Amino acid sequence: MQNPFVYGQEVFGEIFCNRTKEIKELVSDITSGQNVIIYSPRRYGKTSLIKEVLKKTEKEGVIGIYVDLYAVLKEEDFVSIYAAAISKTLSGSMERIISNLKDIFRSLRPKIVINSQGETEIGVDLVKDTNIMIEDVGNAVQRYSDKYKKQVAVVFDEFQQIGLLKTDKIEKRLRGIVQTHGRKVSYIFMGSKKHMIYDMFSNPNRPFYKIGRHYPIGKISAEKLTFFVIERFKSTGISIPEDIARKIVDIAECHPYYVQHLGSSVWKLAEHKRIDEKTVEDALTLTLAEEKSAYSNIWDELSLNHKKVLKMLVESGQENKIYSIENLQKFNLTASVVQKTIKSLLLKELIDKSNGTYDINDVFFKQWLLRI
Ligand SMILES: Nc1ncnc2c1ncn2[C@@H]1O[C@H](COP(=O)(O)OP(=O)(O)O)[C@@H](O)[C@H]1O
Ligand SMILES: [Mg+2]
Structure with missing residues (x-):
């Protein structure tokens, strides 16, 4: 018999638990054209949640374009992945889709390509100027919305990937595009790297500052x-x-x-x-x-201070306790070293802070740490 529990891939239907409040709020945001920034630590269920949301908004006539940016390593990847995601929402024969795409793209030329799995799908011929391509693919959704007289929701999953690129070309161009699209197109930016997403969207010097409502996903x-x-x-x-x-x-x-x-x-x-x-x-x-073996690999890569502070956290837990003199003496650490190490562990996303307490993100890693 098939195992009724599923992990490591998106879940839906009866394998998807609850989240009714989140679904209701996000559906309402999307239908009213609101931009939203969704973040949480890894594997809290962002992708599963947004797919449930898109199913619901689709019933209300919103075209949902889901763009997974996990594999983006350069600007061109963003353009081709985004264009492919747009084309996937169109139905009909390949020729029909291509002809419809020609109406919504200006400089990018749609064509049939073979993807990495050996399947035929629709891609685009790239042009030389990256800025032109970003403008074109970015504005295509507005033209899409106009052509079909429908509201569009664009979901950028793993958006932190864009923040890792060498230039901020995409961030800058996209900011302008998103702003001109008003309520007909709503944008959902999702990211796992809580702190990076937080910096991209909450730092007044970054293009995406105040672009939408922040929506952290909890347990x-x-x-x-x-x-x-x-x-x-x-x-x-x-x-x-x-x-x-x-x-x-x-x-x-x-x-x-x-x-x-x-x-x-x-x-x-x-x-x-x-x-x-x-x-x-x-x-x-x-x-x-x-x-x-996965946990020993993580452990082996860590510095002595990282190891000590992790041990300290699993043994004591509370923020006030980790700085207690007793604890510092036990692990032979100073308060400033603990502070610095905590910061680095947060950046590595091995730990997270909630309600004033630090906790290990990976629950099984924590159980493993308790046993070594
Ligand atoms: N609402 C939910 N109900 C049950 N399991 C869930 C739910 N959300 C997430 N999960 C579990 O977490 C795993 C990761 O979900 P995913 O949507 O990929 O998270 P994220 O996109 O935040 O990394 C799923 O494979 C599933 O096992
Ligand atoms: Mg995900």
Whole structure:
């Protein structure tokens, strides 16, 4: 039987838990033409969430263009990935799509290409001048909206990738374009690198300053996730006691990815026997064993101070405690070194700060650290 838990890819339908409030708010933002900046640590479910949102807005007549910028290494990649995403939303024969695209592009020429998976799809012939290409692909969505008399929502996923490019050509051009599009086109900028996204959008010196509403995505409530875990087991004919489902959620710290991952491991051990606390512990041990080489690699790359501060965090947790004299003496560190190291761990996205407390982002890495 198929495992009812899924992790490492987008989830939808019954494998997607809750987020009703977020869906409602984002649907309303998009239909009213609002620009939004969505961010969270990795794997909180941004991509899954926005795809659910786009399904809903599509029903209200909004054309959703989903652009995954993860693979962008240079300006040209942005142009071709964006153009391909636009073409994917058009239906009909290849010839028909190309002819429609010719109406919305000015200098880029649509053509049939073979992608890296060997499939035929529609791409564009690039032109020499990068600025012209960015202008053209950027303004194409406005012309698209005009041609079909429909509202358009453009989602730029992994947008932090643009901030890593050598020049800020895209940021500068796109700023102007986004501003002229008004309410007919709404832009959703999404990013995993919380701090980088924060800098791109909150720094008055950067082009995207104040371009939209900030929308941080949080975890999911323990109650909703516990119910979700029970339902997932039930869908395969297995019943799991509520307190055990809750234990999975608690170990996973209400992080959707880790709930699915641990849920999946427990399910594998659960066939033909009763699920109890021991099953969850065994599943965690197995999962940590599977992740061992990945975690040892991270650990080996860290400096001694990084290691000490991580250990300190998993052992004490609270911000005020890590600076206590007792703690500093125990780890033989000074307050200023701890401060500097914390900053560096935040940048590496190994830790995050919420409600005044620092925490390890990867819940299983934290469990692994507790065991070394
Ligand atoms: N609403 C949700 N319900 C259940 N699982 C979720 C949910 N959102 C995310 N997940 C879990 O987290 C994983 C990562 O989700 P994804 O949407 O790719 O996150 P992100 O885009 O933030 O990195 C999914 O594979 C799934 O296991
Ligand atoms: Mg994502």
